[in-house]
């Protein structure tokens with residue numbers, strides 16, 4: 001009992017540091033003026049150092065290992081917490097301090113080098129850094145587990161329980177069933193709606209519609225707020241404080257609408273987690289994949305549905321009477337589900353999106369299996385994109401250099417994006433058995449959908465694994481067939 005009490009005290013202290021660091025992070029990403037940068041990095045470096053000391057202290061290590069020794073005597077929640085604590089600890093303490101510092105510097109330097117390389121279409125200038133990043137990641141993964149495939153260790157970091165074995169099966173199914181379907185759709189035309197998609201929608205009106213969306217999705221404004229940033233994101237410290245950003249582009253209305261709804265999905269998940277986990281390691285969403293399943297569910301299954309536009313077109317037209325005078329709800333529905341073989345992942349539509357992820361997964365897997373080298377990436381990238389989408393990048397800026405992830409050391413992260421969409425399709429079919437989703441959207445009762453998700457998923461925070469949650473909600477194991485079925489049903493209808 002004494003051990004447990006001390007464990008709890010240290011966790012609370014860690015949380016206090018993280019709380020301060022998070023708030024500073026939110027501020028620096030939204031409002032802080034430019035010149036605050038230097039002083040802020042000094043202050044945060046000090047706080048981070050203190051947090052690091054606490055996280056790796058001898059006392060904390062002893063407590064975690066002692067509690068782990070008594071694993072069977074602990075209750076379920078504490079068992080899960082200790083397992084997490086042990087993993088987090090071993091991810092850090094097994095790395096020699098010198099190498100850890102070198103790696104931190106490498107990642108810091110790589111940001112600017114990647115940005116410049118991307119701006120100048122110059123893969124050569126980024127190649128050496130990327131090679132080092134891959135090497136360090138392999139090495140660190142082996143420090144953690146010298147017997148496992150390093151890529152499996154990294155995949156597991158971002159999505160508990162997922163390794164190449166599961167992902168191979170998932171992506172093979174997509175390759176087999178989805179690639180031919182996408183190629184067929186790409187041959188058809190959807191009238192494109194180019195005019196509507198690129199029409200001018202003043203920012204003030206877009207902001208007004210975003211505010212309206214917060215009401216439609218029943219977002220709790222007493223425990224959250226919305227701001228603007230270049231890359232939309234959701235931020236939280238506890239269910240009582242969940243903030244997110246959106247992005248307004250005057251010549252692309254769908255950017256703000258779907259950024260707002262996407263982040264509302266992340267934010268609603270965080271707001272609906274039980275506050276009883278606040279002072280534990282079981283707070284927050286359980287994994288990247290499950291988090292993304294929620295944002296994509298709100299964005300695609302609700303926001304990009306015909307029912308959604310039939311219900312909210314009047315409000316939209318009230319704000320933008322001129323821009324949409326020649327359109328009906330069905331046009332908004334079709335225009336927001338336009339399929340295109342684009343080269344850029346973040347601009348890709350719902351149907352082609354997983355193929356962009358597949359390219360990245362194939363490449364990471366081959367890199368870690370030593371089947372290719374970093375210097376081969378530009379060519380391998382372009383070949384893969386062409387294989388799946390029948391288009392070929394003209395340069396590396398719109399090819400291998402487009403994403404920030406690898407330069408920040410996030411290897412093994414990409415697959416969770418596609419996995420999230422697949423989870424959401426499986427959850428959608430289960431929800432359909434229990435709720436009349438279309439009717440709820442049409443009668444403006446999205447709060448009923450929120451409630452269902454809270455009871456089945458959100459309230460648990462990280463107290464259950466992604467696999468446990470999927471089985472609890474859908475009464476079966478994760479199965480990619482639902483995702484393929486969902487995409488085929490939806491896009492066959494839109495494209496006849």
Ligand SMILES: [Zn+2]
Pocket residue numbers: 262266292295
């Ligand atoms: Zn997201």
